[in-house]
Amino acid sequence: MSKPDVLVIDDDESITSTVSNYLASKGYSVTVANDSEDALELLSTRRFAIVLSDIYIDRLTGLDILRHAQQQAAGTPVILMTARGSVRTTVEAETGGAFDYLAKPFDLKDLLAVIQRAELSRQAQPEPEAEEDLEQFGGMIGFSAPMVEVYKRIARSARSDDAVLILGESGVGKELVAKAIHDHSARSSKPFVAVDSGAVSGSLFESEVFGALRGSFTGADRDRPGIIETARGGTLFFDEVGEVPLEFQAKLLRFLQEKEYRPLGAGAPRKADVRVIAATNRNLRQMVQEGKFREDLLYRLNVLLIEVPPLRERRSDIPFLVKRILSEVCESSGKSVWFEAAAEQALLQHDWPGNVRQLRNVIRRLVTMEPPGSLSRQALDRQLEDDGRRAPEEDEPVELDAVERQQILRVLDQAGGNKTRAAEMLGIQRRTLYKKLARIERDRGAETAGDDRR
Incomplete structure (x- = not known):
């Protein structure tokens, strides 16, 4: 199978030369642009499977390239790179739909890994399906x-x-x-x-x-x-x-x-x-x-x-739940992501002790934390491991440090006192939140009693 066309944009010719030669040696067809005007003309007249652009080019930036590339062909993976990264540019790249964001200097092998992931994401991206009526009785989904x-x-x-x-x-x-x-x-x-x-x-x-x-x-x-x-x-x-x-x-x-x-x-x-x-x-x-x-x-x-x-007793419903939840989260976040086949199989095989709530929270975190494109089995495994660390056994003693107490009270305030919403924001079960709040009250009572004795 032939390698996809890659457009490399950077005002530094040594960068475009090094990157293009390296990618060409790996079988990719590479086109180079050393200023934003040439880059915009190329994007308007040709279709590139992957775009690799520096953030700071000339009068325009890589963020402008990102927007133009998405306008010309929505879903085109755009990888941004810079030696002067900042919180602002990183956030703008993320919200703008950049596939990934590389800090210079980078190892060419790391660049290749990102390019390959972008290539796989294009191959794996599912064709849009006709919308199905998945709503049953107020949002419940399942046909089992x-x-x-x-x-x-x-x-x-x-x-x-x-x-x-x-x-x-x-x-x-x-x-x-x-x-x-x-x-x-x-x-x-x-x-x-x-x-x-x-x-x-x-x-x-x-x-x-x-x-x-x-x-x-x-x-x-x-x-x-x-x-x-x-x-x-x-x-x-x-x-x-x-x-x-x-x-x-x-x-x-x-x-x-x-x-x-x-x-x-x-x-x-x-x-x-x-x-x-x-x-x-x-x-x-x-x-x-x-x-x-x-x-x-x-x-x-x-x-x-x-x-x-429980979800483990109706596994045939999991693909429908995943489709609906992923669609909702992608729409609200403005991201386009999908699960690779191995990840879909892992979703189906997992026991989901937290059931639909856990499935929804895992998908939310994946969409938030992973770059646009395909979601791998490894990314899913990381989130499931995090879930295992988040949820203590129901009878496990609750120990809190000062930082955790402050975090719980801050989130509860943000949730307007709604404990169910606060538990979702914290990524824990309501029962766990109640135990932690009870412990906070007991600690406060002990502190007050101590003050009275003094």
């Missing part, structure tokens, strides 16, 4: 038998107003299932309100759910509606219901049985008008045996049951 069963249960549950219990591992999309039930139910025009049970401290759970009247406790300077009132007419979703404090479970049971609740400080109960859906990745029956979850509450929640399969 286990997912078809989930879709059927969603449709049947949507026709009812009974409580639904959704079971599944972390990251399988339990909230998507709950939202799909709501969106296809008679309550779809009313609010869907989710409460992350693990994110609410035990002492605040009652006021969070039932609400509180002014003066009902210290700091209650006004009436505060609970999530039952906020969701009136719609659906109330208890995520991670296994984390509901044991002392509150009896009151939650009474609410489910009587369809009424009493805000803190209220003299009389109020009627509720909500449909309740709950989800958990915990084994509730085992928790009942251990005395950590009320058996009668389990029965009251488990009227309609939906079990969401």
